[in-house]
Amino acid sequence: MNEPHLPERCSGCGFEIARGAAGCQTIFEELVARDFSDVRFGRMHRMLVDIYSLQHPDRYGASAKSFAAHLTGLCWSVEHQAASRARGNEALRIWIDGDPGIARPDAPSFRGALTIAHVRAQSDPAAYARAVEEWARSTWEAYAPLHERAHQWIEQAYRGQPRPARPKGSTF
Ligand SMILES: [Zn+2]
Numbered sequence: 523m524n525e526p527h528l529p530e531r532c533s534g535c536g537f538e539i540a541r542g543a544a545g546c547q548t549i550f551e552e553l554v555a556r557d558f559s560d561v562r563f564g565r566m567h568r569m570l571v572d573i574y575s576l577q578h579p580d581r582y583g584a585s586a587k588s589f590a591a592h593l594t595g596l597c598w599s600v601e602h603q604a605a606s607r608a609r610g611n612e613a614l615r616i617w618i619d620g621d622p623g624i625a626r627p628d629a630p631s632f633r634g635a636l637t638i639a640h641v642r643a644q645s646d647p648a649a650y651a652r653a654v655e656e657w658a659r660s661t662w663e664a665y666a667p668l669h670e671r672a673h674q675w676i677e678q679a680y681r682g683q684p685r686p687a688r689p690k691g692s693t694f
Contacts, residue, residue, distance in 0.1 A: 534578030537637040543578075549642050550574050562647035565604075566654045568611060572596040573654070573661050574638065579629040586626035590675055591618045593665070597672040600662045610676075617679030624675065627668055634664035 530542030539545040554571070557564040575582035575592040583589035591614065598610040636657045644650035665672075 532578075532637070534580065535633055535637040537639050539639075546578075546638060547581075549638050553638070553642065560647075563650060566651050568595060568607070569599050569654050569658055570641075572599065573658050576629070576661055576665060577633045577637065583626075583629065586624050587618055587621070589626045589629075590622075590624055591615070593668060593672050594618075594675050594679065596658060596662055596665075597669070597676060600658055614676065614679050617675075622675075622678060627671055630664055630667055632664055634661040636660040 527540035527545070529538040529540055530545075531538055532543045532546040534543055535546060537546050539549075541548075550570075553563075554567070557567040557570065571582075572592045572595040575588070576596055579589060579592075583592055594614045595611060598614065599607055602610060634657075638657075640657050640660075641650060641653040644653045662669075
């Protein structure tokens with residue numbers, strides 16, 4: 523028996539779609555698959571993942587480390603031109619991998635007026651990139667309560683230096 527799926531609200535982003543969060547997830551997985559098969563779309567991959575994760579933090583930002591990675595990643599992307607994004611993301615990755623001992627803040631319950639619905643239908647790479655940038659700004663605005671935290675974390679990432687090995691015989 524084939525019952526039609528009525529639209530349900532995605533519990534992460536609020537998108538009304540058949541099967542709710544599961545339907546939303548399927549679209550995300552399709553866009554990720556396209557990123558890996560077409561570099562013209564793939565250049566927006568990091569932003570797509572950061573935005574989607576912040577709109578679905580129970581699934582993709584459950585740990586402090588993953589949450590911080592996506593929050594600082596989106597912050598960096600929104601505040602920097604495309605040319606300097608990769609450099610920032612690398613510094614952030616090193617900081618996160620170094621286990622900075624941070625606590626996970628609560629995500630806001632409203633995560634932006636735009637959802638993956640805003641970008642899914644864009645089949646032209648340039649139009650898709652513009653739509654992702656709009657979605658990024660909308661999501662970042664919804665995360666306003668955590669802007670200061672994101673800036674603090676980015677500052678820590680840039681201050682972070684590899685710790686020197688403790689010398690033998692050290693008393694501390
Ligand atoms: Zn969703």
